[in-house]
Amino acid sequence: MKIIDLRSDTVTLPTPAMREAMYRAEVGDDVFGEDPTVNRLEEMAAERMGKEAALFVVSGTMANLVCLLTHCGRGDEFIVGHLAHTFLYEVGGSAALGGLHPHTVPNRPDGTLDLKDVESAIRGDNIHFPRTRLICLENTHNRCGGAALTVEYTDSLCRLAHSHRIAVHLDGARIFNAAIALGVDVKELTRNVDSVAFCLSKGLSCPVGSLVCGSAEFIAEARRSRKMVGGGMRQAGIIAAAGVVALEEMVDRLAEDHANARRLAEGLAEIPGLSVDLERVQTNIVYFDLIEGSLETDRFLAGLREGGVKMLSTGPRRFRAVTHYGIEAADIEEALMVVRRVMEGG
Ligand SMILES: *Cc1c(COP(=O)(O)O)cnc(C)c1O
Numbered sequence: 001m002k003i004i005d006l007r008s009d010t011v012t013l014p015t016p017a018m019r020e021a022m023y024r025a026e027v028g029d030d031v032f033g034e035d036p037t038v039n040r041l042e043e044m045a046a047e048r049m050g051k052e053a054a055l056f057v058v059s060g061t062m063a064n065l066v067c068l069l070t071h072c073g074r075g076d077e078f079i080v081g082h083l084a085h086t087f088l089y090e091v092g093g094s095a096a097l098g099g100l101h102p103h104t105v106p107n108r109p110d111g112t113l114d115l116k117d118v119e120s121a122i123r124g125d126n127i128h129f130p131r132t133r134l135i136c137l138e139n140t141h142n143r144c145g146g147a148a149l150t151v152e153y154t155d156s157l158c159r160l161a162h163s164h165r166i167a168v169h170l171d172g173a174r175i176f177n178a179a180i181a182l183g184v185d186v187k188e189l190t191r192n193v194d195s196v197a198f199c200l201s202k203g204l205s206c207p208v209g210s211l212v213c214g215s216a217e218f219i220a221e222a223r224r225s226r227k228m229v230g231g232g233m234r235q236a237g238i239i240a241a242a243g244v245v246a247l248e249e250m251v252d253r254l255a256e257d258h259a260n261a262r263r264l265a266e267g268l269a270e271i272p273g274l275s276v277d278l279e280r281v282q283t284n285i286v287y288f289d290l291i292e293g294s295l296e297t298d299r300f301l302a303g304l305r306e307g308g309v310k311m312l313s314t315g316p317r318r319f320r321a322v323t324h325y326g327i328e329a330a331d332i333e334e335a336l337m338v339v340r341r342v343m344e345g346g
Pocket of ligand 1 (some may be wrong): 058059060061062064085086108138140141142171173176201211
């Protein structure tokens, strides 16, 4: 039985072209700046994001940490949404390793932060206060249903930050999903942010890796932060080679994942006992709820498992399904059939 694994787009396996590129990759010592494949990937990433330079790191978590450590010093404050990945799922690394003080403001359901909330969270010059150095955005917003933040919103947040001489970091783990959903070039979503991080290991299907992009000066400093957290790798071209293939071949196909997610969401919405906010499904992430009084969570998940479908439980009666490379339209129909059967108690 084929397992239809919708837990995350991180379960994607490298493509045959990636395996081939990894096998053939020219490599060198990247800490000495001598790995030609890493250098090529960093140049490609910087070009895609419209920034001067880029830095290859092992994970999205390290990418965000390196950016926070580069923008801020000990005791400085950064403003972040209360549902941000950086705040919820990165082990408190910014505080534990950087001595940074997160200041949360509420995420609205569409993943944005209210500019008025942000403005009132910015600290004045007062001996009692930490210094506000940075504002973090996330696009697409994972916990807000994969919502895509628009160019207009991103620009207005950046204008506000810069008018207070505060930097903006964009956690763009799935920034290409946002660009495709909005029908814009990814550069438009990054043009005013001071740093952006994106993942190769999610919808782009690489085994490992993320990139940090920013000014040449920022990236030179970020290179020091990466070394400090133990992220200086040597013949990293072996894994960077997959990233080169991903940027060349795997970006445009994300549109298929969005179409599959939409079909999945529409199918789930028709099944009695489930509730889906269809308006929130913009990219490759679908959240849905088991209505009170229908099946119990454990019974639901066990039924899915028996039918060969995996989804993530993200709350008492809440589930997440993510579409990705390796999931075809037929798999979505199959998954819907399994869910229907489970809900009917069959
Ligand atoms: C997955 C993710 C990360 C972290 O990536 P890892 O590679 O798992 O460390 C950061 N931000 C967002 C929004 C993510 O979805």
